[in-house]
Amino acid sequence: MEPDNAERDPLPKTPDPLADWLEEPGSTAPGRSSWLPILAIVVCVALLSGAAYALVKLRKHPAPGSGLTAGQTALASPGSAWARDFPVSTKADLDGVCRGWYYPQSPAATGPAPHPITVTVLDNAFKMRLQPLSVHVPDGVKKQFRDAWQPADLAKVQIVACVDLVGSGKPLGKCSFTSPKVTTVPFVEGIYQITAYEVATGRKLTEARVIGAEECPLVALVPADDVLHSEVSDRQLYDKLHALVER
Template identity: 40%
Template sequence: MRQPGGDEDGTEPGDGEPGSRLAALGGLHLEEAPPDGGVPATGRSPRTARNRTLIVSALLAATLIACLGTAVHLFLRINEPSSAERPPPPPPPRPGASMSGPAGGGPRPVAQPVRTENDLDMVCADRFYPSAPRFRGSAPHPVMISEGEETGADFRSTRTLNRAAFAGSATQRRTWAPDPERAQIVACLDLTGPGRKIRDCRAGDGTLPLVEGRYRLAVYEVATRRRILQKDLTGTDRACPFVIRTGAGDTLHSAVKDQQLYDLLHQRVEG
């Protein structure tokens, strides 16, 4: 007689040969598909396995890309020159740096009229003022002399020939020291370099060499920046300067005398 939970012969499930045990547990190990075609209770569908494989592959690819990027970054950092080896960045353009000559695009007009001596200094750079009086007709032709303090100087100053401007008539004063808006021409005097040594000059507790100063004088019409005269000259004032300006550098240059400038300019200014 069949006992509950057993075979007719009285043996319990799991007793006997291995085949009997496998038959009893076959649903767990053979992963047979259920009759309705669904997913086995204890197995994984092919689609789930493929999705998991794709996710793992994507993670591996991302890891490889990250490792490659890190390796390239480290390579570039290792081969990058140190801050001491890198050349310094170029200095920013200085205000008025174009004062040494016209820009590559040529002189540029200024719409506003001349108001100050600083406006006339800009004629030595690359500007002109169409509303200014023209250099034409009979003399006199009022002039302003604009002098650069150093080679490639940013700062310019107005130089007045006192003997010509204040030792004569009112006409001479208006010609050699005119109001800025009345100037017809600007004479630009610029240091271009040193010449031979002249002597040593006392400066504080030490000395500085005095050398010949080489200059260029260029005269422009204010209204058009048309060049009227250009002349290279050497400063003939060979005396040590009475006052040495702070920041003058380690070399002093012989200065251009007033008489030199007058000799070069008077024919075009006074006619």
């Protein structure tokens, strides 16, 4: 005979954790878990607000003690540059100008010439920026302007010129090397973008595209694609940038 359960209490039901999410809108009784989505939204808004505040703090300028007004450090385009709160002291600091950094404690590229400049070239083989040991300027250039192309004090540099390979032109022949073994590499025109920025503000001062005029180098690191590009000559750099340095 089967037991008679008619008079017994029914077994308790286990609450469904998804019930609140599946009910019709407005059907959830007060005091239940309908506040969870609202809490999640509030937390997300708070996190986004905090991130925005941190971003504003990072973009703070001018740097303390720079002596520059906010107007003097206005960006050429919003989000294109980031103020550093320390003075320039290394070549790597100046290379950073090509990545959008700027240094409000550096002197502005205004007032009487010369305006010291540093050239930095992106090496495509190593994917790093390199600064030439020197930039040869034409004969007859005044010593004060000549010295401005190779500043002794990096903290006084006012302009950084970024040179970047942006394309290939027509074939120019081949370059031959004898060490470590005899090698012949295709030689093509290198198309470069030259962009000059003011160190103190990140403001773009000028830009130009040129086809590298240099011939086959004596020594070269052959890239993976086995193609060498003609490089920008010192004379080309001078022709495109001397007005910024000498006026």
